[in-house]
Amino acid sequence: MSFMAREIEAMKEAGLYGTIRTLDSPQGAWVSIEGRNVLNLCSNNYLGLCNHPRLAEKVKDDVDVWGVGPGAVRTIAGTLRPHVELERRLASFKGAEAAILVQSGFCANLAVIPTLVPGEEDLIYSDALNHASIIDACRLSKARVIRYEHSDMDDLRRKLEETRGAxxxxxxxxxxxxxxxxxxxxxxxxxxxxxxxxxxxxVDDAHGEGVLGRGGRGIVDHFDLHGQVDVEIGTLSKAFGVMGGVAAGSATLVDYLRHKARPNLFSSALTLPDVAANLAALDILEEDDRLVRRLWQNGNRLKGELKELGFDTGRSETPITPLIIGEAADAKRFSAELFEAGLFATAIAFPTVPRGTARIRAMISAAHSDDDLRFAVETFAAVGRRLGIIR
Incomplete structure (x- = not known):
């Protein structure tokens, strides 16, 4: 097993070995790490729901009624009434006929892709920048994977033409x-x-749910494509602030996945506290769109001011704000100096992004205040100038 130590050392020499920090406080706009409070621009807590009191209260109430663990897979004895209620509510929220709940967004891709296209004669067309969970789900299928250039519709059309008769x-x-x-x-x-x-x-809508569409209903709602996308895949660990995965579509699709998808057949159901918290998050999202609007206001402001300073924020169209630095070592130094200045924003490098495009990914939240944004911009500017990233 000596290869592990060698590869870890090689990662360190290449500047690809990361520091994994431990939070000593609940997830929020500010967090405590190593005895100090820092502004948090790392998490996917888009709407600030991770530590929302309504989610916590719902969990406390439901645990007294339903307990904690499901005790079995969904198809044996692990389906409790709250699971069914959450699936019904998620389907309604997404504008779909039905939905199936699984353990995570990663599991949702594992449930859908190998189940729908399992065979050696099957084909999968996959965007070149798809998430690792999609890539791994494709690997679990025996289907041939055809990658098309990122968001390049001409390339996709060519590849569809080439395989029309398959x-x-x-x-x-x-x-x-x-x-x-x-x-x-x-x-x-x-x-x-x-x-x-x-x-x-x-479509894997992990970063679209709670962000795009009416009141955060996602990319299908954003483009008004209800009934035209066969499967909506999502996660409840980002904007919803909890944990879990979902696949939504026709009643036939969901029935098929329920009886065929391995994460549903061979892994225990989502815990009852997770289900309770997700139901509370849905209540909040369905009441009004204030948190979604605040998220976009914060994201547009941060991105606009960082662009004006001269940072390269890439092609973002959402509150996700990448600051593309280039080399991994430079991005890691930038992150370390931001942290010393009181701002928590992790460097992201290969293999998460292509070599030469290492970056700081600033993840804004509806929970951030105007003062938080002002501090963030001032800190990025000071460190960026000191390191020669901007003038």
């Missing part, structure tokens, strides 16, 4: 919002192409 099932899978760059999939064009070539469509 036998077997065909599925296109794309992220809705690409997590490292913050750009949005060209879903209307994708849907049209897939309809023309008789290809199933699936």
């Amino acid at each position: 036998r077997g099932r065909k599925l296109l899978i794309t992220d809705g919002v690409f997590s490292m760059d913050g750009d949005i999939a060209r879903l209307p064009e994708i849907v049209r192409l897939c309809r023309d070539f008789d290809v199933m469509t699936a």
Whole structure:
């Protein structure tokens, strides 16, 4: 097992070995790390719900009624009434006929992709910048994976043309919002192409739920494509502030996944505290869109001011704000100096992003105040100038 120590050392020499910090406080706009309070621009807590009192109260109440663990897989004895209620509510929220709940967003991709296209004659069309969970789910299928250049509809059309006569099932899978760059999939064009070539469509809306669409209903709602996307895949660990994964679509699709998808058949159901917290998060999202609007106001302000300072924020169209630095070592130094100045923003480098595009990814939240944003901009500016990233 000596290869592990060698590879860890090689990561350190290449500047790819990361520091994993431990929070000593609940998730929030400010967090305590190593005895100090720092502004948090790292988490996916888009709407500030991770530590929301209504979620905590719902969990406390439901634990007294339902307990903690499900005790079994969904298909044996692990389906409790709250699981069914959350699935019904999620389907309604997404504007779909039905939804199936699984343990995480990663598991949702593992549940959908190998189940719909399992065979050697099947084809998967996958965006070149799709998330690792999509890539791993594709690997679990025996289908041939055809990568098309990122959001390049001409390249996608060429590859669909080249495989028009292929036998077997065909599925296109794309992220809705690409997590490292913050750009949005060209879903209307994708849907049209897939309809023309008789290809199933699936979108992983992990960073779109709670962010895009009316009141955060996601990318399908954002583009008004209800009923035209075969599968919506999502996570409840970001804007919802909890844990869990979901796949939504037709009643037939959900029934098929319920009886075929391995994460549903061979892994215990989501815990009851998670289910309770997600129900409370849905209540908040369905009441009004104030948190979603605040998220976008904060994101637009931060991105605009950082651009004015001269930072390269890439092609983001969402509150995700990448500051592209280049080399991994430079990005890690930038992150370390930000932390010393009181701002927590982790460096992201290869293999999460391509070599030469290491960055700081600033993740804004509806929980951030105007003063928080002012502090963030001033800190980025001071450290950026000191390191020669901006003038």
